[in-house]
Amino acid sequence: MIRIENVSLRYRTxxxxxxxxxxxxxxxxxxLIGPNGAGKSSLLSLIARLQPxxxxxxxxxxxxxxxxxxPELAKVVALLRQDSVIASRLRVRELVxxxxxxxxxxxxxxxxxxxxxQSLRQLDLTDFADRFMETLSGGQRQRALVAMTLAQGTxxxxxxxxxxxxxxxxxxTLMQALRAIADENGKTVVIVLHDINQASAYADRxxxxxxxxxxxxxxxxxxxxxxxxxxxxGFRMRVETFDGKPLVLHHL
Amino acid sequence: MTIISVDTPTRRRLVAGLGLAILFxxxxxxxxxEFSLARVVNDPExxxxxxxxxxxxxxxxxxxxxxxxxxxxxxxxxxxNRFVEPSTxxxxxxxxxxxxxxxxxxxxxxLPIKTLVASGAAMAGTSVFLMTAHRLPPTQxxxxxxxxxxYGGVIGAAATFAAWHADLLQFLxxxxxxxxxxxxxxxxxxxxxxxxTVAIAWLxxxxxxxxxxxxxxxxxxGINHARMMQLGLVVVSVISALTVxxxxxxxxxxxxxxxxxxxxxxxxxxxxxxxxxxxGSGLVLGCDIIGRIIRFPYEIPVGTVMGxxxxxxxxxxxxxxxxxx
Ligand SMILES: Nc1ncnc2c1ncn2[C@@H]1O[C@H](COP(=O)(O)OP(=O)(O)OP(=O)(O)O)[C@@H](O)[C@H]1O
Ligand SMILES: [Mg+2]
Numbered sequence: 001m002i003r004i005e006n007v008s009l010r011y012r013t014x015x016x017x018x019x020x021x022x023x024x025x026x027x028x029x030x031x032l033i034g035p036n037g038a039g040k041s042s043l044l045s046l047i048a049r050l051q052p053x054x055x056x057x058x059x060x061x062x063x064x065x066x067x068x069x070x071p072e073l074a075k076v077v078a079l080l081r082q083d084s085v086i087a088s089r090l091r092v093r094e095l096v097x098x099x100x101x102x103x104x105x106x107x108x109x110x111x112x113x114x115x116x117x118q119s120l121r122q123l124d125l126t127d128f129a130d131r132f133m134e135t136l137s138g139g140q141r142q143r144a145l146v147a148m149t150l151a152q153g154t155x156x157x158x159x160x161x162x163x164x165x166x167x168x169x170x171x172x173t174l175m176q177a178l179r180a181i182a183d184e185n186g187k188t189v190v191i192v193l194h195d196i197n198q199a200s201a202y203a204d205r206x207x208x209x210x211x212x213x214x215x216x217x218x219x220x221x222x223x224x225x226x227x228x229x230x231x232x233x234g235f236r237m238r239v240e241t242f243d244g245k246p247l248v249l250h251h252l
Numbered sequence: 253m254t255i256i257s258v259d260t261p262t263r264r265r266l267v268a269g270l271g272l273a274i275l276f277x278x279x280x281x282x283x284x285x286e287f288s289l290a291r292v293v294n295d296p297e298x299x300x301x302x303x304x305x306x307x308x309x310x311x312x313x314x315x316x317x318x319x320x321x322x323x324x325x326x327x328x329x330x331x332x333n334r335f336v337e338p339s340t341x342x343x344x345x346x347x348x349x350x351x352x353x354x355x356x357x358x359x360x361x362x363l364p365i366k367t368l369v370a371s372g373a374a375m376a377g378t379s380v381f382l383m384t385a386h387r388l389p390p391t392q393x394x395x396x397x398x399x400x401x402x403y404g405g406v407i408g409a410a411a412t413f414a415a416w417h418a419d420l421l422q423f424l425x426x427x428x429x430x431x432x433x434x435x436x437x438x439x440x441x442x443x444x445x446x447x448x449t450v451a452i453a454w455l456x457x458x459x460x461x462x463x464x465x466x467x468x469x470x471x472x473x474g475i476n477h478a479r480m481m482q483l484g485l486v487v488v489s490v491i492s493a494l495t496v497x498x499x500x501x502x503x504x505x506x507x508x509x510x511x512x513x514x515x516x517x518x519x520x521x522x523x524x525x526x527x528x529x530x531x532g533s534g535l536v537l538g539c540d541i542i543g544r545i546i547r548f549p550y551e552i553p554v555g556t557v558m559g560x561x562x563x564x565x566x567x568x569x570x571x572x573x574x575x576x577x
Contacts, residue, residue: 074474088464088519102474106458
């Protein structure tokens, strides 16, 4: 369980997050949605201790993110950043292998290698495993970064817009893979999505943010209604029901 | 294709090791004194020459080369920029200023103490560089080396001014332009600390590779980013200060060697750090040998030769069509 209590954040004098109180239960897929600049990435970077907490507290399974040693947290929570750039010339397999660093602090055991191979397979990267990252396409690179995050093997997986650059096929494959590791391995996935229909189809729970506040928290059926969506995104959209799930015609 | 690429690193390592061994023997054989390696066995004078002058000089080149290449690599990791190295980022200039001040203020101090002062100055100078480098916009990678050159220039000018004031300009040139001709047994041994720092770099190779992925990736994988920055800073500063004090600064080694190795073998440092060190040794040894034979029996300082060779290699690196292996 991730508990966020009274968390506010400001850059110099600009407030970014206002008194966030949020509990994300263990297990399942939680989608974080909201317009650009809502503070989604900022919140994730606080949970993943990439910046210090200014006020309030965040705990993951009872471990305070500001008080638990960083190497310990690295075995509990992994974050894929929205704008990761890999400037190093690393092969895909090497990069994914570094996801295992928190466990062996370096040398890969046979088990580590198996996990790396499994992550590569999950993202259909086996054929690219020995290529340098810079020789991949944008979507292939994104998949390699996701594979690295999954290889970290943490119970909590935070993904900031992982569908960026992915084509429809791989977007769907990734959402299915995340669903599967949540259902079968009991992982907790928190994922920032702009495609709210992906959120509707694969998430158990939607957390909506706007202007640095949590403005909605509930099942897809509860959040994806014309009124709530208008409150979040500022325009009216048609919502249909398809296969028992809300389908938002946001592009019309 | 796959089979070859599996073998290539091993083959490259073999070739590199062999090349280094040849350069090592060549360096032992080249010089003004009557000498050939074959005579060492039964000629005590030749043996003396070898032990007092040739071997120390060769070892000094090997140690300084390895150290500077590793210092450059770590500097590039810390600054997140491939175009910096100690001699273009104010590290060497700060060390020069430090050793100058130590000479002025503590004339009686021993060489290790002065080296310590120089290391401290190098650390201070490099910290300021790194703090500034991290504030520069990452969209403009050439700003960092440009800033480094200007910054180093300012510190270098301060050192020159202080040296001129104290009538120590000849001393300063000993530190700013690397030269192995004065290396004798008993005068280079401090450089063995460079070997120690190379060993440290090898031990933390995985961490350095992750550091190169950026601050967020490092923290995410549980690396103490701040402490690694400090460790890297100490390693870079100590290597630079040792080189400046013992043989004088040698430019470009830290720039071209890590870049070439990265092109050929990638950036997974656990696999490449030994090659970086060995190539640095080879480059410095090679340049020292060139400096010794090109105007035989006179010598051209290795710093000058490296200025030309390293500069050319660097231009080639910049203009060569990038190939994606
Ligand atoms: N380093 C920074 N300095 C100043 N303001 C910042 C900084 N980083 C983010 N912000 C501001 O904080 C707010 C929240 O940013 P954040 O990246 O968390 O938004 P987001 O919800 O992830 O948006 P997006 O959907 O575009 O990724 C934005 O208004 C942004 O301008
Ligand atoms: Mg964002």
